[in-house]
Amino acid sequence: MGRIMKKVKVRNLVKYFGDKKAIDNISFEVYEGEIFGLLGHNGAGKTTTLRIIAGIINDYEGEVEVNGKIGYLPEERGLYKDERVGEVLTFFGELAGMEKEEIKNQIDYWLKKLNIYKYKNQKVKTLSKGNQQKVQFIISVLHNPDIIILDEPFSGLDIFNLNLLKEILFELKEMGKSIILSTHQLEKIERFCDRVLVLKNGKVIHYGRIDEICHKKVAYVEYIKDGKLIKQNLPHEEAILLIKNEEILRNLIKFEVRSSLEDLFLKETFKKLNENQR
Incomplete structure (x- = not known):
């Protein structure tokens, strides 16, 4: 290589x-x-x-x-x-x-x-x-x-x-x-x-x-329910609980886990607002 x-x-x-x-x-x-x-x-x-x-x-x-x-x-x-x-x-x-x-x-x-x-x-x-x-x-x-x-x-x-x-x-x-x-x-x-x-x-x-700079994980889930395609972005823990449901697991199409930049960015925004108010 x-x-x-x-x-x-x-x-x-x-x-x-x-x-x-x-x-x-x-x-x-x-x-x-x-x-x-x-x-x-x-x-x-x-x-x-x-x-x-x-x-x-x-x-x-x-x-x-x-x-x-x-x-x-x-x-x-x-x-x-x-x-x-x-x-x-x-x-x-x-x-x-x-x-x-x-x-x-x-x-x-x-x-x-x-x-x-x-x-x-x-x-x-x-x-x-x-x-x-x-x-x-x-x-x-x-x-x-x-x-x-x-x-x-x-x-x-x-x-x-x-x-x-x-x-x-x-x-x-x-x-x-x-x-x-x-x-x-x-x-x-x-x-x-x-x-x-x-x-x-x-x-x-x-x-x-x-994945090195973010600590919070989120998951993207796609599954079929009642004949309809459901797409959801969920906190990682909620997504894990969701797919433990046997019916959803059987009809699961996609499950992706990634780190959440949004959580990190909102944290920095909050800090900036506080700094500006001092």
Whole structure:
């Protein structure tokens, strides 16, 4: 088995905006073929950290080492809404230094994969919010980057397209891509990420595998009852009691146990509220 490469290495990162210290001496690593979650409250320093890794912000203290090409999906959309989808994607492909034929092939591949090929010749502004988000995602992966940075990638997506994006992210991970994911949707972090970094006021408060930093366990259960499919998220202890019922156990379809980031995050939110009131 080959050695797993470090694709991003951050050491003692500090960033000021005027007199305000937005990033306070943080260190972490992102490995090849993993999905890495970045969590924190508004103003915790997530987006600033992502922009530094992406090379958008370059005046900082500390060390940031990036091994490979980067694709970046920002939280704010940067699309030219009066241009046609294909033209916008072609522009960003050229900007990334891609060859003309490669650009065409990759645009068609990704538009079809994300079920928006029919909009290729439509203006961006005519697309729904979710489909505009898909276009923005394509921009981040069009040039086949090694490291993919996604800031709130699920914005505007319905349940069908959430599942589609989930499948694509796991495919990219299997290809060895390193994915850095920041979102407020904690259940997405729990289901997607191998490891997480939790920031608070620009400082690292938790770093590692979710099962290492979380103590509370939750369970997702699917079973048939009275001819209907029942789906439930329950505390682990309640789920164990539920499936001891012989009828439910016989009709059990899925039982997944995972650590609860929500409990951890709510605890930190409560602490922050108390600190602000002092």
